[in-house]
Amino acid sequence: MATTKPADIPNVSKDELLGYYRDMLLIRRFEEKAGQLYGMGLIGGFCHLYIGQEAVVVGLEAAAKEGDKRVTSYRDHGHMLACGMDAKGVMAELTGREGGYSKGKGGSMHMFSREKHFYGGHGIVGAQVPIGAGLSFADKYLGNDNVTFSYFGDGAANQGQVYETYNMAQLWDLPVVFVIENNQYAMGMSVKRSTKSPSYWERGVAYGIAGEAVDGMDVLAVKAAGEKAVAHCRAGKGPYILEVNTYRYRGHSMSDPAKYRTRDEVEKMRSEKDAIEHVRELLVQGGHATDDDLKAIDKEIKAVVNESAEFAKESPEPDVSELWTDIYA
Amino acid sequence: MATQVLMPALSPTMEEGTLAKWLVKEGDTVTSGMVMAEIETDKATMEFEAVDEGIMGKILIAEGTSGVKVNTPIAVLVEEGESADDVEAPAEEKAPEGEKAEAKSDAAHMDKPAVTSPAAPVAGKRDVSPDWPEGTKMKTMTVREALREAMAEEMRGNDKVFVMGEEVGEYEGAYKITQGLLDEFGPKRVVDTPITEHGFAGLAVGAAFGGLNPVVEFMTFNFAMQAMDQIVNSAAKTLYMSGGQMGCPIVFRGPNGAAARVGAQHSQDYSAWYAHIPGLKVVIPYSAADAKGLLKQAIRDPNPVIFLENEIMYGRSFEVPDVDDFTIPFGKARIWREGKDVTIVSFGIGMTYALEAADKLAEEGIEAEVIDLRTLRPIDYETVLESVRKTNRCVTVEEGFPVGSIGNHISATIMQQAFDYLDAPVINLTGKDVPMPYAANLEKLALVTTAEVIEAVKSVCYR
CATH class of the missing domain: 2.40.50.100 (RNA polymerase II/Efflux pump adaptor protein, barrel-sandwich hybrid domain)
Structure with a gap:
């Protein structure tokens, strides 16, 4: 149960690396665009950006198979893009338009896709954790070998329902991977100020749950740990905890003055640990791609993001009759 | 560029x-x-x-x-x-200025009625069909047996239905509602949970999202307060927030309201709390027949249903139709007794007082029409309004606290839709506005009583 080190990482192909590069870049560019649209008043309310944490979802999606489920908190745009949801539908939900995944009725924090097995998008800190266990309960009950990724942050990790869920998940051998995205800050509260037991995955030991910490700025390390976790769940050995150490570059939400950390701290992470830069280096150093190749990808991603933004601006607001639909099935 | x-x-x-x-x-x-x-x-x-x-x-x-x-x-x-x-x-970026201005003017008018917003859909015509055909063979059974039969029948009919909660399996239910279910269906479908309401309510919601039909027993609804966020924010709202994608077919059931001498934390009627929430359906049966027919309906409903039982009612016996598959639709009140002088509207254990009072009032020549709402979401407004248009008087009876009670809501509806028919102000009888006391004499005073119903009816009849 030690931290997965880069040395443990198996050989990785050019195509895989290019895939990770593309997926992470899509999230980053998408989020930057969302930030811009927010600044223009096209996105309202709360908007929590995923910039900096891209390697977490991209690495774990690489360990998933068709049928696996995922559920997360309100910092959810990255998870949706990583599991293959359409950037246009996500962006249009951010702008509250008819073309959004929830027809504009959910917003940034509340989006879903049955087709892609994405179960939200939950606005209440920690509430998605038992829901994730419940999804895995359903899979076990139905007798398939699907696994659920239940994502939450270091802030949610202090919620009581997380430990209620650990207890039941282990008791019933549920195939759920609890992914603690430790981005070091729960809103403005640093890990150091919120707990004296900062190794979150080790809390699972009290319930008999296996787990480990992993470098969340390294997509290959995340993928390797994810594969281990998923194998554990699929083998019927019950839940697994991954504490993925990562970092968000932007504020908690758009209206975060970031007084709780220094600019130097953020700059240091960006310049020394950036997940996308890391893969870019692997690609260039390994002779897998030239700067021009990567520029072409950048351009392609930019086009996808711009197209999503255009769609999100052009899509009409939901019809007023939508006020009264979808209250009951 | x-x-x-x-x-x-x-x-x-x-x-x-x-x-x-x-x-x-x-x-x-x-x-x-x-x-x-x-x-x-x-x-x-x-x-x-x-x-x-x-x-x-x-x-x-x-x-x-x-x-x-x-x-x-x-x-x-x-x-x-x-x-x-x-x-x-340089060319202006599209729209934002206009959108902002528009948004602002909307906000400024928030306090006025939104004239452009479409009205809520109105309920359909009143369903006056009998709950079961005349001449149906009946059998006597307790509310407890009726609830157990309802679950067992639905579990036999649909293998995605399972029961979970504290002591539902090996202990056979704290109030013996799930007696025998473990024997018949096994531990996969009758799941004993640790004492962890918040966690297992959330887990059950996830299971419902994942394609199962959970029936969650709360040992009492007092403990469901721990799970309120999962019931309201996760179960009730997700369908709407997902634009119709993510339904949550789940039943939360268990005893609600005052039992006897268990004090303030274990004696509360949550009817009005749950009835407040769009996205929930709320059922509160009085008789065994309703308990059975409505619970079967609840388990089949694709929405989250709050099913409020009452410990004191569990052992009471009623006639239940002896048929294979018996359900009662939601939103259909039952008129237990017809009368021309006053309408008494109640639900759940409140019906006990309403019916007792009606018997005694009849001896004094006052004929009360007694309506059991049976479901509080949806509510059968039309049956109540039609009755009030006939009797011109109304008393509501419930055990919950007075502020923001179901009776208040019924009164407001009558005022808005049948004002001209009223010959007296509507009286709302409720539990008293105090935490439930333990002392036997005080507890009696805190609850609504038959005597209070009689007094209120006489008051609205000016007798």
């Missing part, structure tokens, strides 16, 4: 701010994510990061400028070889 940089909104409510400091100067290369400026709002100083890449062609708003409106162009980014001077009156 030149790109305008606009003054950003950095919080949901920001309309203008101070451009405190430029961190780039004209001619600097800008990459996306780079901090370009510091902007002060009334709350904080925030960093403003670049989205687009390019060269800082021209700074349009000097640092130190205050009162810069959101979406004002503050700088122009150019591409290599391009000069900012070439850029004349």
